[in-house]
Amino acid sequence: MTEVRFLPPAAKFIKKLKDKKLKNLYQAAVDKIREDYTIGEAKTGDLSGIYGYDIYYNKINYELAYTVEYLENVVVVVIMAGTRENFYDQLKQYMREL
DSSP, rough: OOOOEEOOOHHHHHHHHOHHHHHHHHHHHHHHHOOOOSSSOOOOOTTTTTTEEEEEEEEEEEEEEEEEEEEEEEEEEEEEESSSTHHHHHHHHHHHOO
């Protein structure tokens, strides 16, 4: 199965989640991505090379952004997780800081 690594913004957001059902939805999303990393929507422009995966819960759209690295084997790197509001602006800012 595909290896998954979490960058600090994603790990921090998921660790802080108090709602167990939402946390389980994120875990299920990561499991789906591990099985087929092309399941997310490929982004274009400033965010080319990044995939976005949508999670809907309690009428709120949550996002999971990840990229795929090809080392000795395929590694999925989860970059950021959070609500849809300002998500991609924050993601662009984080990617510029790297």
